[in-house]
Amino acid sequence: VWSLLLCGLSIALPAFVRADVCKVISMPNETTSVDGPFAFNCTYPPLTSGEVNITWYKNSSRIPISKHSESRIHQDQTWILFLPFALEDTGIYQCVIEGRNSCHRIHLNLSVHKKYWCNGSRNGLLNLSEEYKQILHVGDDGSLTCHLIFPESCVFDLIKWYKDCEEIKGERFTPLRAMLTVNNVSVEDGGNYACKARLKHMGKTYTVLNGITVNTTERTGYGGNIPKIIYPKNNSIEVLPGSTLIVDCKIIDMRDNTNLRCWKVRNTLVNDYYNESGRVREGIEDPVRFREHISYTVNITFLEVKMEDYDLPFMCHAGVSTAYIILKLPVPDFRAYLIGGLLALTVVAVSVVWLYNVFKIDVVLWYRSAFYSPETMEDGKLYDAYVLYPKPHQESQSHAVDTLVLKILPEVLERQCGYKLFIFGRDEFPGQAVADVIYENTRLCRRLIVILVPESPGFGLLKNMSEEQIAVYNALIQDGIKVILIELGKIDNYTAMPESIQYIRQKHG
Known part of the structure; x- marks a missing residue:
């Protein structure tokens, strides 16, 4: 009877305690607006540099995201695409990168905020994304970038620029695709900007609205415009010990600048600081060239996060601009353990009841032979x-x-x-x-x-x-x-x- 009981438990419990063979890579949260299109690209060198298979999932579901291009949410090659993003789409999405001898799982936490466009009851562009903060230097010619990061299947046209709810017009402002050039920048050019673009996909049209907070600064002694670090934002990242973590430092700099872009820890280059172990490495710089500026991506890769890495600022440097990340231990989620324990107890109870009903006569006879007393x-x-x-x-x-x-x-x-x-x-x-x-x-x-x-x-x-x-x-x-x-x-x-x-x-x- 005990052998049968253990056999039943060994069959029933693995479905609930099965370990995930993929290494988890923590990612920063992404915030997007409701009713607007959104896309995220799952490509992280060197993980995706070889022959790999990339599959997107929502939450802990084992059903992959649809690859049908007509679906509102679908996978487009390495991208996950929302056309448009709905309030119920908020949650954690997983990108599984499977290679010949490796498997990595990237967790993407998507949250939603409401974008308010100008109308009669509002005097400005309220609650637009604060991610895009850009700087114009007084007295220089500058440019603003409308970040339209989508797969090649998405085509943009009719990009318009606004400031304080009014469409930008004038000789000093020249729209050029996803850029707005500003000649002879003045202090009054600072404020709330927005770029509005029309996206076409599979015969349907959508509207992308990005808000940009523009600050104006006086020209410094530094040769050239100051690079802009889009991410990180001096923020913390929750990650489990032993996990693999990749963090991108996204930088926008002028084409003529020769600024150094790197990651440092304790004022030392990460490659030098971790020279012996090689556990933390700086990735290869990935530039994307535009007409007057270049967008750089420099990542830092933690092959295995250890306790010594927590509460330590890892600095991204771009010329005189700096921003840091700090690794934090995640807050324990007791609900998962509670649900798992209750499910395991339920399986054990059901298995015991089923086994007893089937073998109750054998159980009673065994009990009688073991504990029966012949006394009258x-x-x-x-x-x-x-x-x-x-x-x-x-x-x-x-x-x-x-x-x-x-x-x-x-x-x-x-x-x-x-x-x-x-x-x-x-x-x-x-x-x-x-x-x-x-x-x-x-x-x-x-x-x-x-x-x-x-x-x-x-x-x-x-x-x-x-x-x-x-x-x-x-x-x-x-x-x-x-x-x-x-x-x-x-x-x-x-x-x-x-x-x-x-x-x-x-x-x-």
Whole structure:
């Protein structure tokens, strides 16, 4: 029984405690606006530099995101695309990168905020994304960038620029695709800007709206414009010890600038600081060239996060511009452990109940053989059961009843299990009156076993038994003695039985 129980648990529990073979890569949160298109590209060198298979999932679902281009949410090569993003899409998405000998899982936490466009009740562009902060230098010619990061299947046109709810016009401002050039920047050019673009995909059109907070600064002694670090934002990242982590430093700089872009820790280049172990490395710089500026991406890769990395600022440097990240231990999610524990307990309970129902007789017999005490119970009873059985007229039925009562029951209940039976026709003394035998011995028994046999039509059950036996049997029902009915063959019609037997059958089965 214990072997069967352990076997059942070993089959049922793995579905709930199966370990994920993929390494988890923590990613920063992404915030997008409701009712607007959104895209995220799952490409992280060197993980995606070779032949890999990339699949997107939502939350902990095992069903991949659809790759059908007509779906509102679908995977476009390495991208996940929302056309548009809805409030119910908020959650954690997983990008699984599977190579020949590796598997990485990137968690992307998407949250939503509401973008308010200018209308009669609002005086400005409120609650637009604060991610895009750009700087214009007074007295210089500068440019603003509308970040339209989408896959190649998305085509943009009709890009318009606004400042403080009014479309930008004038000789000093020149829209050029995703850029807005500003000549002879003045202090008044700072403020809230927005770029509005029309996106076309599979014959449908959508509107992308990005807000940009522009600050103006005086020209410094530094040669050239100051680089702009889009990310990180001096923020913290929650990551588990032992995980693989990749963080991108996104920088925008002018084409003519020769600023150094790198990651440092404790004022030392990360490649030098971790020279011996190579556990933390700076990635290869990935530039994207535009007409007047270049967008750089320089990542830092933690092959294995250790406790010594926590609460330590990792600085991204771009010329005189700096920004840092700090690794933090994630807050434990006790709900997952609680749900997993409850599911495991439920599986164990269901398995035990199922196994007991199937093998309960074996369990009882094992318990009896292990813990049964042969000592007589102090209840004044001499017998464990009184066996009451009929004497059928048919020879075949009579032989079957005698075999059961006089051979099988004594062999099993008395010799093997240690019970003591009183069998009428075997244990009474010669010459005793039937009524006296039944009356005296039934009072000395703890149970009453009644043998029932299927009868031919017109042959009533127990009709050949004495009136004293039936009277005592009816009295036993009132005295509350436990009655066990045994059918020797299937009985189709119970209506011919005495009402007392029908009552016992209905009550106890």
